[in-house]
Amino acid sequence: MKLAIVGCGAVGSAVAELAGEYGHRVTALADSTSATVDPDGIDVGTALDRKAEGRGVGTDGIDRALDAEYDALVEATPTTLGDAKPGFAHVRHALDRDAHAVLANKGPVAERYADLRAAERESEGEVLFEAAVGGAIPVLSTIADLGPTNVTAVRGVLNGTANFILSRMSAEGLDYGHVLAEAQDLGVAEADPTFDVEGTDAALKCVILANVLGDGETTLADANVTGITDLTPSALDLATDDGRTVRLVGEVVDGDGAPEVRVGPRLVPENGTLAVTGTQNIVQLETRHAGQLNLSGRGAGGRATATAVLGDVGRLP
Amino acid sequence: MKLAIVGCGAVGSAVAELAGEYGHRVTALADSTSATVDPDGIDVGTALDRKAEGRGVGTDGIDRALDAEYDALVEATPTTLGDAKPGFAHVRHALDRDAHAVLANKGPVAERYADLRAAERESEGEVLFEAAVGGAIPVLSTIADLGPTNVTAVRGVLNGTANFILSRMSAEGLDYGHVLAEAQDLGVAEADPTFDVEGTDAALKCVILANVLGDGETTLADANVTGITDLTPSALDLATDDGRTVRLVGEVVDGDGAPEVRVGPRLVPENGTLAVTGTQNIVQLETRHAGQLNLSGRGAGGRATATAVLGDVGRLP
Known part of the structure; x- marks a missing residue:
């Protein structure tokens, strides 16, 4: 599967590192200031090295990641309360495109669950969020x-x-x-x-x-x-x-x-x-x-x- | 889904009892001596009452259950060692028909795993067997x-x-x-x-x-x-x-x-x-x-x- 990963903290970067091992390709990766996009698969190592050096993961804007080619968007930006911005908008963007959304971000699932399910009903894409509850534990x-x-x-x-x-x-x-x-x-x-x-x-x-x-x-x-x-x-x-x-x-x-x-x-x-x-x-x-x-x-x-x-x-x- | 359940001990009969609650229909149920079959769904209560009275679950032969209309066969006969008879044959029969097979019986999965996977590769059906390891615990x-x-x-x-x-x-x-x-x-x-x-x-x-x-x-x-x-x-x-x-x-x-x-x-x-x-x-x-x-x-x-x-x-x- 082609994955766009939005959010490049501990979880987002680990998803990027492990995706290949699970048989997937990362076509976009965004942190809070930049993004890197490649339909053939980005070079994850280079992107994470850039980030480790205090630069952004890439030279593109974050919107480029949201509009990249992907089957599933991984939402791993920090949890925010209330309207769950910007995580909720990222997920809705993916669903509007009939792509799937997988969340590690708790905000949209805790604070806007009904909106999330409504957006999913209008989409060919599905929403999953095992990572939002209990980390590695298979709760959901x-x-x-x-x-x-x-x-x-x-x-x-x-x-x-x-x-x-x-x-x-x-x-x-x-x-x-x-x-x-x-x-x-x-x-x-x-x-x-x-x-x-x-x-x-x-x-x-x-x-x-x-x-x-x-x-x-x-x-x-x-x-x-x-x-x-x-x-x-x-x-x-x-x-x-x-x-x-x-x-x-x-x-x-x-x-x-x-x-x-x-x-x-x-x-x-x-x-x-x-x-x-x-x-x-x-x-x-x-x-x-x-x-x-x-x-x-x-x-x-x-x-x-x-x-x-x-x-x-x-x-x- | 339409289910044929072969084996009517503690597990088989509980699957029959709970299937409706999970949105499925039991089209066949067999114990060691008889079977009952109905493409519109058997009357599970009547079948289990018959069994409790020491009669067979129905008046049909077991083969009728294997040849009934079903999407998945539930294999819940007792575990046997070596060639895993008759469980393995039941599962292969379902796979030969391109139906799925779900096993609670450990025999075929422990003793004839390679044969089981070979039969699955030739079939449109899939094989699952969570119940064979750790009962209710989601191990597999x-x-x-x-x-x-x-x-x-x-x-x-x-x-x-x-x-x-x-x-x-x-x-x-x-x-x-x-x-x-x-x-x-x-x-x-x-x-x-x-x-x-x-x-x-x-x-x-x-x-x-x-x-x-x-x-x-x-x-x-x-x-x-x-x-x-x-x-x-x-x-x-x-x-x-x-x-x-x-x-x-x-x-x-x-x-x-x-x-x-x-x-x-x-x-x-x-x-x-x-x-x-x-x-x-x-x-x-x-x-x-x-x-x-x-x-x-x-x-x-x-x-x-x-x-x-x-x-x-x-x-x-």
Whole structure:
């Protein structure tokens, strides 16, 4: 398949690097300032070298990538809230051309799901977004195979940064600020960690799950979200004394017909399934006919998330 | 889709019961002595009632089911070793007609994989068999999405009966014979438990994984298999003293080019990922780009396994 990749951060560049191995050809690659386009396949190495040197990936404008020859557009620009710009426009552009769209960007799927599905209905192209929830973990493909109506609830640890901080606080008895600084030093937390530690990122993933399971009208504004910034070592000690620990758990449950999204710190059994450590993610699906399924692995990281994007590409018709 | 279901044990009958909910129609259902066929859809309730009364599911011969009108044949007869009769013949019959085949039966996939793929190449139909490995757990679809060459090793607890016995022996300090009798009372172990406790069932699942990951020439004869019948409570106590426990672990690893299959009791960390309890199964995939993925859930049971069959049916073109 011919792929246009828009967004060249950790995920977009890993998709570009691995695409050939999966039998695809990258015909366009765009970062935030430039693009490079070639219907016979761009030279990915050269483009990424340029980017590493602080130049743009190419010398073309970004619109050239959107108008290039491709079967599927990979949307890997950063997640934005509200109207999900510019990601949503990129996806709609691809669908208008009857091309497929594969998203790693959570914004359009969490914030404009109904618009996204409406654009897909008008198109020959399909929309997939496995990479937007749980990185490498096959969450959405499993829900699709089960049938969304057969999944009654989803629960999970969906943010690696918050989980790393909680794991370290609990294991070492250190306070939040100390562990956050450590996580920032290690590159596990960003300079501005708000999105992760306030629960927004986990909530967006849960909103996407709610849209897949429900009527597609859920947005971040509907989610009940509490972060981990107010947790103290003493609260974690109390949990430990009781054989439990604290994790930032996201839940999608049936709330009187429509799915309800809740994210917040929860007590979980210390050696239980949800108590994943470090940057691991886990998703539990409660099903009508198959009991509980637990899926865990790397919820972030360029190459891990790129495998979910390329899995989606492989599933396109 | 129109489905012919051959085999009416726990899995076959659950597929028949759930098919309508997944939007499919059962046009034929066969047990070991009879069949019922209707191009407009059989009455599943009546057929299963007949079976519950000790009569056959219908009044037709089994061949009528194989020659009925269907898009996909569901092969759910019991697993047999060696030439995998009669399952393999059923599948080939469907493929010869250019229909698809979805297997819950491990025999043809473990013992005659090359023949199965050869028959598939000559057919318009496709062959899928998610239900043959790990029941409801999405093992093969995840490997397909990752690309088999990107999975470097598989490890797992793949037999619920053996795992139940080991969990109970370890938790209660009881000996093998005692716990086996208890498992038989509970219906977790069969009257003849050989297939489960000698490791054969887990080995067949690993052989299927080896065939998917490798050159497709692996059979049970190539597997190195040890069961759990010789384990003593004292061996389990020793493990516990060391913070570990024993599980019947199946592994598929790269053995000098071709995949190597090993099944046997292994020491695993007591609270580690592989130490699933009761009849749970778990599969760990080691991947080239996405680290380790852990998938756990119900590895057996009619309805749970039926969801894997129906997931396969949904993925057919």
